[in-house]
Amino acid sequence: MTLDSWSCPMPLRDHPTIVMGHGGGGQLSAELIEHLFVPAFGRGELADLADAAVLDTGGRVSFSTDTFVVRPRFFPGGDIGELAVNGTVNDVAMRGAVPRFLSVGLVLEEGLPMAELGVIVESMAAAAAHAGVTIVTGDTKVVDRGHGDGVFVNTTGIGILPDGVDIRPQRARPGDVVIVSGTVGDHGMAIMSVREGLEFESTIRSDTAALNHMIGTVLGTGADVHVLRDPTRGGLAASLNEIAKAADVGILLDERSIPVDRTVAAACELLGMDPMYVANEGKVVAFVPAGDADRVLEAMRLHPEGERATVIGEVTATHRGMVAARTPLGATRVVDMQVGEQLPRIC
């Protein structure tokens, strides 16, 4: 096939070139997956559109990949190396699997200080040890100065899925409660505040953390967990909209119950952003039957990354495919997915 003979699928025609929003985790990202990747790569396991694929290779494994291009490379609460390990560990764990093996692909830009690479690699090793995974294969490429942004990291992970575990977005059903494991918006606002040199009353730290141990404890309670999702790019709102569509259910949130750190709330207010759309790197959203909510919350709260776990809403049989929220004043509103990236407002 040549560039001229390729026929662009319908909604993608609006953008003849890639724009930043295609990587923003909102509608543009979703369209790229739906209209380009899924048709091209077949419907098989990919079509579940979960955080990881489940493959039957004799035993069942969970398999996922992610690429990290964060700038700056070092930020309060973590760095690109730790983020790359935790991110893929979490994606694998979102199917209920025990993450075991990681691959690491590095794209380095000519001129990167060796000390920076050293710190990033040490940090990856520490994160892998903490998560209990082994880095078993890798690759390094160097690109000319000006053709990269210091370091890009790809990680791919494999986890072992225990028998009987079936966790995927399609299993959300009316009567489920929606639990979030802690405050939302921390990672995105930590990055934005260092990138823009904004200072607040206290430093906003990224929440980057491996969640597999906490998820292990949750599953150990015997709770019938229907869905797990880590709300990264696009934030809580994007993840919930994806689940509502995948399972064809409605989701009703209680806005007041969504935990937001006070400094994060202030930073969002200043920039005109909504914490529900800001990225997280150490949080999980869980859908469980109402009767299992208490033991899931207790299990999460045993871990530091789940200390502020709380119920934020419920699954409904009404407004299927949409997410709504009860506002602090008691009205109801729509919670939509963003189109591309969230942009700071003017005043």
Place this chain on the structure above:
Amino acid sequence: MKYLEEFRDAGVARRLLDDIAAITTKHHVLMEVCGGQTHSIIRNGIDRLLPDHIEMVHGPGCPVCVTPLETIDKALEIASRDGVIFCSFGDMLRVPGSGRDLFSVKSAGGDVRIVYSPLDAVKIARDNPDREVVFFGIGFETTAPANAMAVYQAKREGLENFSMLVSHVLVPPAMRAILDSPANRVEAFLAAGHVCSVMGYEQYFPIAQQYGTPIVVTGFEPLDLLHGIKMAVAQLEEGRAEVENAYERAVTREGNIPAQQMVQDVFTTVDRNWRGVGMIPMSGWALAGAYRDLDAAERFTVTDIATVESPLCHAGEVLQGTMKPDECPAFGKECTPRAPLGATMVSAEGACAAYYLYGRYEELETAR
């Protein structure tokens, strides 16, 4: 957190809503001027909690929405040029010009950068003496002092590679234009709190008097808005038409005088086109004579700009409060945030975007 939770208290809100219901005896149409207020009203569902007799219509106070199409097209043209670093507030990047937006220019190779303050653009100019750095200076009176400061500093430092594409707009002439329109239904205004924190509110006295229209300076949090609505409704019910301040924690009668002086030094009042609305006399600020050499529109001769506005877009009527976003035939169909026809569907302060993001109640109720 402090300053936020206190102004979102559900119990106090309930009492204010009850008070409003108790004093309302007939239908009233109120306009909140600022797009930030519109978003707060729709996001919190305030329009649905108010008594049926109180109708909120949404005003023109969305800076991105009213920036003329030809100015956006000029920006796109300048940003596409080699050697230019084009700096803008983020909100402006997705606004459609005639056919494309700044994001498309960026992906096609233009050096378009999001900044949080015009002074960041001055710093970029200082750091890149071999490049032309242009800042997109738009907005109401709120953003004008910082933009004026950036121009003043660049001039004082002799930064010859810095310029600004200016399209400032002013609130009071827009309020007069709305009241002068034969289609006007607005009986009272909630004036924009942030604008008043800079300009004060003395300029509203002649408007209230001349048109017999109550004007209440109002903030942005749910309780601020309910407080402002209550004061406006009380005036209408009592037959008063005064200027009152419901946002005393941020606004004084005379405003921020040093900021006003900075603005007066750098800008001069001019006629201005408002996107979707048309020309409003003496409703904008442009660079004053002494700073004309920093005017990007003059520095980069941008010619042959033919603007094309979608015939389906009713943003002008929405901005003047004569049409609600969801009354527009294109709303949610030909026009969505994904494929916007007008700026009101894109901006974080646009009324159509607020309705689409938070307010599709009908869809919520009729979805299976």
